[in-house]
Amino acid sequence: MNDLPVVVMNGFLLLEEDPVPESVRGIILPEQKSLRPMSGVVVKSGGDSVNQYPAGCRVVFGRYAGEKIRIGKEAFRLLHETEVQCLISFDVKVAV
Numbered sequence: 644m645n646d647l648p649v650v651v652m653n654g655f656l657l658l659e660e661d662p663v664p665e666s667v668r669g670i671i672l673p674e675q676k677s678l679r680p681m682s683g684v685v686v687k688s689g690g691d692s693v694n695q696y697p698a699g700c701r702v703v704f705g706r707y708a709g710e711k712i713r714i715g716k717e718a719f720r721l722l723h724e725t726e727v728q729c730l731i732s733f734d735v736k737v738a739v
Contacts, residue, residue, distance in 0.1 A: 647714055653690025656727070658683035658702070658709075658720045680728060681706055683720060692724045701731040 651657050660683040682703045688696045696702065709722025 647687065649687060649714060651687045651689035651721075654692060654724050655689050656685055656692060656696055656702070656722055656724055657687040658704075658722065659686050660718070660720055680704065681708070681720075682731065686719065688724075696724065696727070696730070703728045703731060 647657075649657060660681060680703050682701060685696050685698055685700050685702060687698060704720075704722060704726050705728065708726035709720045712719050712721050
């Protein structure tokens with residue numbers, strides 16, 4: 644993932660969104676989609692955000708935060724670090 648040909652600018656995060664939950668038969672339920680905030684994994688962060696949001700950490704953000712973008716065949720969300728509502732976990736080791 645870190646070999647993406649993208650330079651993320653200062654204060655922005657590039658996220659890979661978590662999939663939207665579906666019913667057993669594969670139907671996306673609209674009432675569930677509208678009530679839940681979005682979450683995703685940080686792929687790249689720019690500038691000072693690297694220390695606060697390292698690649699691999701999971702964050703929660705508002706449904707309409709940021710911009711959806713495509714790089715090649717993959718879909719990502721680019722958002723400003725102020726649009727992050729909470730940090731769920733650090734799945735990476737941060738060098739001190």
